[in-house]
Amino acid sequence: MRTVIESVPNISEGRDRDRIEEIARAVRVVRGARLLSVSSDAAHNRSVLTLVGDAASLESAVLALFDAALPRIDLTKHSGEHPRMGAVDVVPFIPIRGATVEECVALSRRVGEEVARRFGIPVYLYEDSASSERRRNLAEIRKGEFEGFAEKMKSAEWKPDFGPGQPHATAGVVAVGARPPLIAYNINLGTRDVSVADRIARAIRHVGGGFRYVKAMGVELADRGQVQVSINMTNFKKTPLHRVFECVRSEAERHGVAIVGSEIVGLTPAEALYMAAEHYLRIENFSPDQVLETKLLEAED
Amino acid sequence: MRTVIESVPNISEGRDRDRIEEIARAVRVVRGARLLSVSSDAAHNRSVLTLVGDAASLESAVLALFDAALPRIDLTKHSGEHPRMGAVDVVPFIPIRGATVEECVALSRRVGEEVARRFGIPVYLYEDSASSERRRNLAEIRKGEFEGFAEKMKSAEWKPDFGPGQPHATAGVVAVGARPPLIAYNINLGTRDVSVADRIARAIRHVGGGFRYVKAMGVELADRGQVQVSINMTNFKKTPLHRVFECVRSEAERHGVAIVGSEIVGLTPAEALYMAAEHYLRIENFSPDQVLETKLLEAED
Numbered sequence: 001m002r003t004v005i006e007s008v009p010n011i012s013e014g015r016d017r018d019r020i021e022e023i024a025r026a027v028r029v030v031r032g033a034r035l036l037s038v039s040s041d042a043a044h045n046r047s048v049l050t051l052v053g054d055a056a057s058l059e060s061a062v063l064a065l066f067d068a069a070l071p072r073i074d075l076t077k078h079s080g081e082h083p084r085m086g087a088v089d090v091v092p093f094i095p096i097r098g099a100t101v102e103e104c105v106a107l108s109r110r111v112g113e114e115v116a117r118r119f120g121i122p123v124y125l126y127e128d129s130a131s132s133e134r135r136r137n138l139a140e141i142r143k144g145e146f147e148g149f150a151e152k153m154k155s156a157e158w159k160p161d162f163g164p165g166q167p168h169a170t171a172g173v174v175a176v177g178a179r180p181p182l183i184a185y186n187i188n189l190g191t192r193d194v195s196v197a198d199r200i201a202r203a204i205r206h207v208g209g210g211f212r213y214v215k216a217m218g219v220e221l222a223d224r225g226q227v228q229v230s231i232n233m234t235n236f237k238k239t240p241l242h243r244v245f246e247c248v249r250s251e252a253e254r255h256g257v258a259i260v261g262s263e264i265v266g267l268t269p270a271e272a273l274y275m276a277a278e279h280y281l282r283i284e285n286f287s288p289d290q291v292l293e294t295k296l297l298e299a300e301d
Numbered sequence: 302m303r304t305v306i307e308s309v310p311n312i313s314e315g316r317d318r319d320r321i322e323e324i325a326r327a328v329r330v331v332r333g334a335r336l337l338s339v340s341s342d343a344a345h346n347r348s349v350l351t352l353v354g355d356a357a358s359l360e361s362a363v364l365a366l367f368d369a370a371l372p373r374i375d376l377t378k379h380s381g382e383h384p385r386m387g388a389v390d391v392v393p394f395i396p397i398r399g400a401t402v403e404e405c406v407a408l409s410r411r412v413g414e415e416v417a418r419r420f421g422i423p424v425y426l427y428e429d430s431a432s433s434e435r436r437r438n439l440a441e442i443r444k445g446e447f448e449g450f451a452e453k454m455k456s457a458e459w460k461p462d463f464g465p466g467q468p469h470a471t472a473g474v475v476a477v478g479a480r481p482p483l484i485a486y487n488i489n490l491g492t493r494d495v496s497v498a499d500r501i502a503r504a505i506r507h508v509g510g511g512f513r514y515v516k517a518m519g520v521e522l523a524d525r526g527q528v529q530v531s532i533n534m535t536n537f538k539k540t541p542l543h544r545v546f547e548c549v550r551s552e553a554e555r556h557g558v559a560i561v562g563s564e565i566v567g568l569t570p571a572e573a574l575y576m577a578a579e580h581y582l583r584i585e586n587f588s589p590d591q592v593l594e595t596k597l598l599e600a601e602d
Binding site: 004006034036037052096181188241242245259260261262263264266267268269270273274276277278279280281282283284285286290291292293294295296297299 | 574593594
């Protein structure tokens with residue numbers, strides 16, 4: 001595959017295995033797109049589909065997803081722990097290989113426009129596709145959730161980027177946008193004192209004065225007798241793993257605490273790991289083209 | 302590709318572009334095998350082809366290589382800096398993904414037997430395929446080179462594993478075998494004193510009491526005003542990059558010298574870099590399946 005874009009649509013169904021499988025099947029049959037995984041959470045009543053392909057095949061796959069999801073998900077009857085505003089709640093497009101953020105922004109606009117036209121759903125462009133600074137933030141858009149949207153949309157500020165001025169009766173609204181790959185990265189500390197993890201989380205996260213592309217919070221790991229700095233790396237190219245790790249190490253040492261280990265939750269692009277190896281081994285002029293697997297992926301074209 | 306084996310045949314022609322391209326083309330047309338690169342060295346008068354595929358397609362590709370190389374390379378007229386004993390000099394098979402060393406040993410035996418039968422060339426099995434401890438070492442087999450082989454083969458000790466008791470008139474003999482991936486890894490030191498690089502090389506290499514899977518020597522980098530520990534990592538899973546790097550760092554510090562940088566020459570399996578990232582970031586329960594590109598390669602199947 002020369003061009004690889006990833007899309008991880010979140011749908012508001014995480015309990016009914018048959019319905020989830022029917023929706024997944026509709027995506028799977030789209031030529032050129034590959035469904036890598038479907039991960040469902042019953043408590044959240046939400047599923048995350050991981051798709052890869054080029055722009056054209058992902059466009060078809062996401063439209064097929066809406067087509068299959070809308071008759072099967074009715075938000076007026078939906079409950080779950082995770083906040084949600086749409087039957088298809090959010091559709092991010094992520095450049096992985098041979099694709100730029102700009103191409104993903106263009107793709108998100110095309111898909112958003114077509115979703116509004118074909119299904120009559122209001123579409124909000126978010127993250128790198130956002131039409132205003134405030135709409136970059138998915139949490140800001142989602143505030144009020146499905147139940148609050150009829151009211152929220154009466155304000156001119158929440159006129160959607162595409163589609164009607166009121167939410168779809170059963171499918172609500174959807175956020176579509178381009179964003180960099182996100183890495184869920186946790187660092188475990190050898191202490192039971194969660195205030196240490198909290199303090200370090202505040203030190204490294206953007207809102208607290210830390211790294212531009214870090215969100216973080218302290219978490220207790222009662223069964224391990226440890227605490228964790230739970231981190232979302234929202235742009236690993238500009239804020240790399242190793243820089244955050246070393247900062248956490250230094251902050252932890254100041255409290256007399258050691259790093260016990262770290263973990264990557266879910267998937268990571270290979271490049272995030274190459275960057276750590278390159279840093280610590282001080283590799284000069286490293287290029288991903290020196291990796292055999294890169295050559296293999298290119299040979300698949 | 303579910304199963305990926307790599308083969309990097311070395312042929313004794315590095316100057317005549319047309320001949321090299323004719324030989325490469327014969328390999329390229331074999332279904333299922335992929336020729337990733339051809340690297341020629343005029344001074345060595347030698348080319349290295351990098352092929353990937355499953356066992357069956359590589360067997361066909363290597364036989365096609367012999368078919369094309371034998372009429373085009375005459376060792377009685379060959380000269381070059383690199384020692385050589387065959388028109389096709391050496392054919393290693395390397396497990397990369399979904400294949401074991403044992404499968405590569407079996408493949409090397411099949412290919413060796415067929416090369417002997419079809420082309421009348423004596424075949425020596427080497428490295429993990431070797432029939433004796435001495436034949437593991439390619440340098441031991443190659444001693445005497447093409448010109449000395451008629452004499453060398455008179456000794457019972459150098460009876461080939463397959464094929465006739467005397468070298469092929471123009472194509473000599475060939476070594477075929479399975480081996481782990483090899484990484485050419487150099488570490489540059491901030492000193493002009495090559496004796497420091499020499500001493501460190503002796504400390505880390507197997508013959509000097511160092512790591513089991515390390516070959517190393519000191520080299521002067523006159524244009525950079527530095528010296529280099531030039532390393533061959535012959536089994537990065539058992540002797541990983543980061544362990545060697547840290548050992549070199551410690552030895553260099555004892556001489557008051559810092560590591561300026563390192564470099565990977567040619568290709569490396571992704572896993573060698575994952576292992577370094579995993580070590581320094583202390584990642585718990587890491588699996589290559591957590592890397593998006595691994596999923597992509599699997600999705601290609």
